[in-house]
Amino acid sequence: MVTFSWLVGAGPGAGMGLLTVFTCLGVALVGLTGYFIRPIRQAESILPDHDQLKKVEEAAG
16 A cells, blocks of 8 residues: 555555545546447437337337
């Protein structure tokens, strides 16, 4: 824990602080990755709405 003591300290709760920092970095990385992948970013326009999907199924069958 000495390696990250400059970031989260070395006392009680330092491990939990380090876990929080790593979790926040991971969540930010997942969010940015989703932003840079076009199908994920445009999911609202690619996927049909639930109401429209029901109308298409009724018209087809």
